[in-house]
Amino acid sequence: MAKKKITVALAGNPNSGKTSIFNMLTGAHQHVGNYPGVTVEKREGTCKYMDFEMTVVDLPGTYSLAAHSTEELVARNFLIEQEPDVVVDIIDASNIERNLYLATQLIEMDLPLVLAFNMSDIAKQEGLVFDIEHLSALLEAKIVPTVGNKGKGRVELLNAIVESVQETKGTRRHKVNYGEEIEHELGILEQIIIETEESLVRKYNPRWLAVKMLERDRDIISKVNNQKLLNAINSSSEHLKGIFGDNPEIVIADRRYGFISGACQETIKSTVELRHNVSDMIDAIATNRFFGLPVFLILMYVVFQLTFTFGAYPMGWLEEFFGWGGGAIATFWPAGSESWFKSLLIDGVIGGVGGVIVFLPNILLLFLAISVLEDSGYMARAAFVMDRIMHKIGLHGKSFIPMLIGFGCSVPAIMGARILENRRNRLTTIMVIPLMSCGARLTIYALLIPAFFAEKWRGPMLWIIYLIGIVLAMVCAKILRLTVFRGETTPFVMELPPYRMPTLKSVCIHMWQRGWMYLRKAGTIILAISIILWAAMSYPKPGDESLAGLDTAQAEQQKLEYSVIGRVGRAIEPVLKPLGFDWKIGTALIGATAAKEVFVSQLAIVYAVGSDKENSESLREKLQTNYTPLTGFCIMLFCLIYAPCVATVAVTRHESGSWRWALFQFFALTVIAYVLTFVVYQIGSLLI
């Protein structure tokens, strides 16, 4: 027998454990995308139960369904336009009063509603006892206690969903009573709406519209076409303001809470005295004026060490694997033969894409760490601690987190900027993340610093480079916030949830989802660009005669000079001269747009020392003889700032929603790099 298809929408406050319920229902059958036109994550999954095939949609977490933020609008529009068969509101049972505010708005939307009282284990611990039947009747919704992160309540929840679908509409009142005066005005408005706005009535419930209009909902009011209704809204509002002394939307909110409060008073008993819990004790240190910042820095250091030390092992394995893979593919061709396809596969595809996939362990570990920090609730404390500094440069406290990740790799850092709700903040943060010198650039510094600086200067030199990056990022962020992304700083309002123990399962799911996105998105563009760069590095090829008598390293050097990239390097030499660079450095810089590490291997080829790592000593010698320390410093400065690698560009494009910002970032950084390096080199040459 064919299964019935239904859609179930999950709504709820942030921090209510909505995601764990989503995971509990859908298991591995889920995928993440975007709502069209906005960078709000859309999570969808499927679940089969009895004779139903459910599509479960995880709506963005919101505190209400007003029209003031993208998340709220997206959630609301989904509920109205897609008309899911059931809505499940996930409620933090240990924090019911505030969580039910959203429920009151859902009640008014005429959709079958199920309330999942999540974290019911914590509620029990705190001594809360619910009269579920009574509360369910008052709220007109089935109530199911659940413990999402332990998978408890799954069957009961599914049963409630199934039963709710089968209820017939119209047996419910769907109303929150707002009191005589407001109800009177609502009645008036409803009448006028039905008379004058036929098209709206077809799509929306008239009473819901009336409530929204009294609340001055921007989205709904913009849809009103006739003056009569607009006048009526104004006069009702004025009338109510006269009676209550407050705007109607405040009174309506007050009545909602009143309704909730009344329902709760009748049905919830607290049997244990509230005491200072563990969260408060931890916070005494984590948000402490003196200890807060050090605690944060230590934690970040630990995260860093974890990802890059532990990540190094699987990275090594992957590098070997790709090396082996390249060799294995080479065996398909008779030894010594030169096939362009073979070269394309090995140097272009495996070299390029492999270079990106090799980062996957790092990225997964980074996301693992972030998931743990988020799920445990610490992230909110981090934002608290960093807020003051971030505020000075015009960013939100949370901005520091993706920036910190950028010290490892820009790609997950830019993806991590999603935690910033405000688009201007997010874009500003994304724009400056490449200035947080990443792990790949470290290979360049590791080559150049020992080549040009005496031992005692090496540590400080590295420090200085990193510091320049940070300072520059702050300056650029400030400038961006004063110009391109000008606007009020988002008011800093953030819930401080109690600390919770993250579960391995939820953390792993988060980590895996983000890692998969990295692979899929960055991977496709990188494949394309890697091939283009490979072609530019390999063609045109010099004739065999010009290579006669040269050893492998020298032959490679010749080929590089002859190729597109080599020629472009020569062509731009005049432009690079004022920076103290020559065409050889130019070639390496172009190659490094694929991935920063390529700088080192390109430089090795162009100096004919062969591109294996063992030869870096001889490469350093060559560099020493050919360039001054000033130039060495300028190269590092330029590499720190100029165009981010292809992977970064791809991810910026994806996260910002258009090529415009990715290209802006690319060119702006390059221009800044040029100007700064120019100034440093010119002044430096005068002084030294």
Added chain:
Amino acid sequence: MEEKKARPLSRVSAGETVRLVRIDAGAGLNSRLTAMGLIPKVEIKVVKSGRPGPFVISVKGSKMMLGRGVVHKILVI
């Protein structure tokens, strides 16, 4: 009748409990704060006062952080 005058939340010290009078902010911020529990007459306990850093308050059983710009706009008694 209360003798005290309404003052912004920014002037309240840690440990004090006050009641909300009104919020002087735009529709967006107002709506957000309301949805998080800040309605007239609600009890607010100041857990941590800014100076420096954001305020931490407890409302309706949950804690939240408010930046300096925001606390100036919340009037309490």
